[in-house]
Amino acid sequence: MSSQLLRFEDWTAPVPPVRREVLSALPHPDEKNPPLLFVPGLGHGAWAFREHWLGHAASRGFSAYALSPRAAGSLRAYVHDVVQVAAGLPRQTVLIGHGVGALVVSHALARYPAKAAVLAAPVLDGWPALGAALRTNPFGTLPAFFGGGLGLSRKQLYSPGCTYERKLTREPTAVYRSVLTASRPAAPVGSPPVLVVGSPDDKIVTRKALDRTAARFGGAPLLFPGMGHDLMLDTEWQEPIDAIIDWLEKELLA
Amino acid sequence: MQDTPDIADRHDAVCVIGAGASGLATLKSLREQGFSVDCYERETSVGGAWNWRHDRSPVYSTAHLVSSRPLTEFPDFPMPDDWPDYPHHSQLLGYLERYSEHFGLRDDIWFGTEVVSVTPAGDGRWDVTTRSVGGGAERVQRYAAVIAANGHNWAPKPFTVDTSEFRGRVMHASAYKDPAQLRGRKVLVIGGGNTGCDIAVEAAQQAEKVWHSTRRGYWFAPKYLFGRPADQMLPPRLPLRFRQKLYRWMVRLTAGDLTRYGLPAPDHRPYESHPVVNSQLAYYLGHGRITAVGDVASMEGSTVELSDGKRIEPDLVITATGYLPRFEFLAPELLDVDEDGRPDLHLHAFARRHPTLAVIGLLQPDAGLLPLAHWQSVAVARWLRLRIDDPAKAAAVQQKESVRPVRSWSRLQVVPSSRHWFEVGHTDYLRAVEDLLKHMEPAS
Numbered sequence: 223m224s225s226q227l228l229r230f231e232d233w234t235a236p237v238p239p240v241r242r243e244v245l246s247a248l249p250h251p252d253e254k255n256p257p258l259l260f261v262p263g264l265g266h267g268a269w270a271f272r273e274h275w276l277g278h279a280a281s282r283g284f285s286a287y288a289l290s291p292r293a294a295g296s297l298r299a300y301v302h303d304v305v306q307v308a309a310g311l312p313r314q315t316v317l318i319g320h321g322v323g324a325l326v327v328s329h330a331l332a333r334y335p336a337k338a339a340v341l342a343a344p345v346l347d348g349w350p351a352l353g354a355a356l357r358t359n360p361f362g363t364l365p366a367f368f369g370g371g372l373g374l375s376r377k378q379l380y381s382p383g384c385t386y387e388r389k390l391t392r393e394p395t396a397v398y399r400s401v402l403t404a405s406r407p408a409a410p411v412g413s414p415p416v417l418v419v420g421s422p423d424d425k426i427v428t429r430k431a432l433d434r435t436a437a438r439f440g441g442a443p444l445l446f447p448g449m450g451h452d453l454m455l456d457t458e459w460q461e462p463i464d465a466i467i468d469w470l471e472k473e474l475l476a
Numbered sequence: 477m478q479d480t481p482d483i484a485d486r487h488d489a490v491c492v493i494g495a496g497a498s499g500l501a502t503l504k505s506l507r508e509q510g511f512s513v514d515c516y517e518r519e520t521s522v523g524g525a526w527n528w529r530h531d532r533s534p535v536y537s538t539a540h541l542v543s544s545r546p547l548t549e550f551p552d553f554p555m556p557d558d559w560p561d562y563p564h565h566s567q568l569l570g571y572l573e574r575y576s577e578h579f580g581l582r583d584d585i586w587f588g589t590e591v592v593s594v595t596p597a598g599d600g601r602w603d604v605t606t607r608s609v610g611g612g613a614e615r616v617q618r619y620a621a622v623i624a625a626n627g628h629n630w631a632p633k634p635f636t637v638d639t640s641e642f643r644g645r646v647m648h649a650s651a652y653k654d655p656a657q658l659r660g661r662k663v664l665v666i667g668g669g670n671t672g673c674d675i676a677v678e679a680a681q682q683a684e685k686v687w688h689s690t691r692r693g694y695w696f697a698p699k700y701l702f703g704r705p706a707d708q709m710l711p712p713r714l715p716l717r718f719r720q721k722l723y724r725w726m727v728r729l730t731a732g733d734l735t736r737y738g739l740p741a742p743d744h745r746p747y748e749s750h751p752v753v754n755s756q757l758a759y760y761l762g763h764g765r766i767t768a769v770g771d772v773a774s775m776e777g778s779t780v781e782l783s784d785g786k787r788i789e790p791d792l793v794i795t796a797t798g799y800l801p802r803f804e805f806l807a808p809e810l811l812d813v814d815e816d817g818r819p820d821l822h823l824h825a826f827a828r829r830h831p832t833l834a835v836i837g838l839l840q841p842d843a844g845l846l847p848l849a850h851w852q853s854v855a856v857a858r859w860l861r862l863r864i865d866d867p868a869k870a871a872a873v874q875q876k877e878s879v880r881p882v883r884s885w886s887r888l889q890v891v892p893s894s895r896h897w898f899e900v901g902h903t904d905y906l907r908a909v910e911d912l913l914k915h916m917e918p919a920s
Contacts, residue, residue: 227851227906227913229551234708236546239557302557309553314579335508335552335579411552412508 226332226408237302243268243290244307247276253283256337256474257311260288260454261304261330263321263345264397265390267291270320270452273386274459282467287311291393297326297400304330313337316470320454321345321426324435328407335412338473340466343420343427343451344435348402351426358425378425380450415473417441419462421449444469483603484617489514490860491594491604491619493805495585496524497572498837498849499625501550503581505850505857506623514617515581518590518609522576525629526569532630534671534799537654538678539565541844542670542753544705547902548844550575551851561705591805594622600832621832621860625849628801628838628898635666635795642775642793649675649796657792658682664780664788666772667796668694673754675794680756680765687788688757691771693740695723698730698755706753707843716901720746730755737761738768749896750840801838801898811835818897823885823908825852828878831863831870843902851909855916862916873915885911 245268249255258279260271268288279286289307291300304326308315314337319327324344331339345351355363359378380386410416418436420443422429436443446453446462453462488511492502495517506513519530528535540562541548548563549555553575559567576582592605592614602622607614632648639646649671655678663683665676668690676688701709706726714722723746735741739761760766771783779787803811803819811819811827819835820828827833834856837849863870885908886900 225906225910226551227910228903230713233546236708237557305554306557309578310556312577333552335504 231298237299240292240303242292242303242307244287245269245272245276245290246285246287247272247280248285249280249283252285254313255284256313256316257285257287258316258318259304259308259311260286261300261317261319261323261327262288262291263319263323264291264393264401266321266323266452267389267391269389270386271454273455275454275463278460278463279467282464284467284470285311291323294394295397297329297404300326301329301333305334308334308336316340318342318466319344321451322348322401325401325404325407328410329404331410331414331416332408333411336410336414338414338470339410339416340470341416341418341435341439342453342462342466343424344418344432345401345427346435346438347431348398348404350428350431352402354426354428378450379452380456386452386455417466417469418443419446419453419466420444421446421451421453423448424451426451482616484615486512486514486617486619488512488620488864490621490623491516491591491602491617492623492625493591493594494524494625494627495519495522495576495581495587496625496627496837497526497846498627498853499524500572500576500581501846501850502623502625502836502853502856503584504575504579505853506860507579507581507584509857509861511857511860513584514619515585516589516591516604516606517585517587520587521573522582522585523569523572524627526565526572528565528569532650534629534650535565536649536652536675539674541565541568542699542751543844544707547707548846550846553578562699593805594624594810595807596810596830600830602832621834623834623836623853623856624803624806625836626803629799631800631802632795633797633800635797637772637775639775639793641777642780643778644791644793646775646793646795649794650799652794655682660684661792662790663687664689664769664772664790664793665796666793667798668692668752669750669796669798670752670754671798672796673752673757675796676766677754677756677760679794680760680763683792685790686760686766687769687790688766689769689772689782690739692744692749693735693742694749694752695727695742695746696731696734696757697723697727697751697753699753700755701726701730713903716747716904723747731758734758734761734768740770747842747901748899750899751842803835806833820882822878822880823852823855823905823912824882824898824900825856826859826878831874831878832860834859838898839905840896840899841902841905842900848900848902848905848909851906851913855909855912858913858916866918869916873912876915877912 262270267290271288276286316338317327317336318340320342322345324341325346416439420432432443449456490506490511490513492499492515503513503515544561545555588609589606592607595603597603602619605614605616632650658679659682661683662685663679664687666689679686698706773783774781778789781787813819824838825834836852841848
């Protein structure tokens, strides 16, 4: 593991700044709750949270923000962007990552003392996720090995009766490679409470992977059976976000 | 809180002195380790030296950072990445204000309150006497630990030449605020540090005539090299000797040999005194707007006599002699202060004989101070936590660490001066702190 104190790469080759797309929904009046920053996974953008979760979080008294991944990014650049946006918000922020966004959040936690963190359907280790993708969607996944970009299918992401397939974007293979070869994140700074949520019926994140991730943060995953990988777009979207906010309210009191 | 003469026991709470960059980082690190904290700040807002609104702040209206953004920001709260490479001092104050707002630090800061004295109360605990700056009764409270983050850039180092018979105006650089003060004057700037050079350059743009008096030659690093901030171009991974070589080479390529303009040649290797980052001094020397002169011998009437016998007649003398660290509220033996007034602290932070006393930010690094102050405060907070959670391990760590001399982690032969003894190489320093943090990690 590289040193947290000696950050040669950041000192000599800082991540170049870009204009970041941040969508938000704000409560009225401001409840002085910590802001929530949603971080989508690959193929998704901030739009995925605007569909339901941003507005719902605001209606429960939390200012909610979602950050789109930058174009032609890398894991390092995504982490940089999350920390930049979080540090730019008025109060200590709760980071909520989905899919590969959870991997980004787990790395960002070593760079920014978040108030709390939620890893939703987290892809922390790329290899089992790649295996699962090969099993459910071989024709979308295989081209990625030859530089063709990874295709995600409806079956992988959503439970029946729900689809946002046409909004998905293809990321260059290099991005997937940077995810697969990512080193293990350093320990979070400021020891924030971390919650892991997911679905046992997720076609990308296996139940085993969920348990492993939760165990790493000293807990058990909160499960929502019957839902697909994209918890925030599923027809049952309200259940997980309500559970997340309930958990958060309890943690903030502690 | 009531105003009582008896000692209020704050039990496990920690007292932090100062709410500048170092104090704020300390407050936050202590909180993250679960301590309750009382932070005392004599001004009415955060920012310390960068808080230009108060009189003791050393910053002048045109001051910019001399280390670039990535080497200056807190490691866990980056500055906005669309800020300039070298932000303006007011941006730094804004940054510190946002830091304290973001982490809700203000709730634990007592503004307008100064610390009068800190005395040991036995058992590692401390009696801290505070007083409202506006007057009022003193109050004594007992704390489990005291961390001084009172800064070292507010008490001007006295100018040793007698100025009582001089008719022109003499002021310390701390009183210099705005270039308008220089307009049309004949200015003598004394001191070759960053402030002295900055003011000389400003005087070159504003004043009628400028002399710049330096005692020792410095290495003038450029702000940019190949279009990038110069401190991002020097590979910090390399050993010190190589970096000193590269530095010489960089200076030769940019500022070049300044002895041609009458400046003394450096009498020390690069990094052994605080680096002076100024690209413009050589430019104005070359345009004859600044005249380099030697040391000042005496000042009388309208004349300043230099050590080489030359006489000049400035009407404004700005002494950029720098600042001295001061800890009036602490008895000198608590910090093992030697006869020259220099505290002897482990890693320039931990009091060697008082495990619950530390100083944060007493460093002159060759990069920004904030990252170093941050990691110092993390180490101090983890140390205080370890003393509570695992006293046996804490005792072992203390036994090993408290006797380590400065040269065990710093290879620099610093220039013997009241300003340069706490000069550190930031990579050496961070390595030493990282080492200490590893020693304190719970066995897993």
